[in-house]
Amino acid sequence: MPEAYLEEYFALGYECYYVPFDKRVNIQKKVKVITSLFKDLIIFFNIDYELPGLDWEDYIYDYIQEYDNASSVGILYTKRQSKLEKNQLERKYLYEYGCRCGCIQLEYQKNNNFDLIRRILFANQAQGRRKTIRALCSSACTYTYYKGQNYNDPVTGSLQDISLSHFTILVPDDKLELKLYEKIQDIHFNLKGFLFRSGAILAMERSVNGGMLYVFSFINSNGTAGLDDRIREQLIPALYRILSNNCNQLLDMTYAETPDDVPPEESEDEEETE
Structure with a gap:
């Protein structure tokens, strides 16, 4: 396969x-x-x-x-x-x-x-x-956008997770100066070296330990829900790599912490002794 x-x-x-x-x-x-x-x-x-x-x-x-x-x-x-x-x-x-x-x-x-x-x-x-799978992010996955026309005042941070339909950020200190369902037209994303741009709308916010959690829904160049087709197709392998790397890192760590099984010849001897 x-x-x-x-x-x-x-x-x-x-x-x-x-x-x-x-x-x-x-x-x-x-x-x-x-x-x-x-x-x-x-x-x-x-x-x-x-x-x-x-x-x-x-x-x-x-x-x-x-x-x-x-x-x-x-x-x-x-x-x-x-x-x-x-x-x-x-x-x-x-x-x-x-x-x-x-x-x-x-x-x-x-x-x-x-x-x-x-x-x-x-x-x-x-x-x-879930209809779309979330990939948990590290500090190497970042976002940047600008407030209105003020390009000297970027808002930057790290993503908590991202899928083909949504992304989540955690703001530890100050709240974002955004209202619920407010749109941001142009957000720059860097997912471990994969760069893309998209609009988004603030879909949900809630207070959690460590700050405020904000969930955004992607919007395309037409202003409707979802990513542009070209960006979506390019994003699929990038997100799967993050997902796969996270899984393999967890597995490798657990393999190292898990003792090997008793070799077959030793287990056979134990059964004969019993």
């Missing part, structure tokens, strides 16, 4: 990540950490991805039994030549193992798999409660 699909699913409101194999952390540890971190997890295993020393059937069965989460598991596999083999896989994973998120046969042509997986995500209600 092309990883570029993940950006397109993000634009549709699905937060998806690809977890690859690497020699630093084995798949078993990765899945253990991912399962512990994300409570609303839907996890798909590609059983045709060969890994040294891993039998997918045994591993997936043990994983489901350990976490009692068959309702969160789906299976992906390459298209089979034989209908009998396809039926056998479905019988095993759907009926014997109880995988509720599907047993999906991928097509040989990668482009055909986009809609196939999108339908599976939709069927599993993977969008969550």
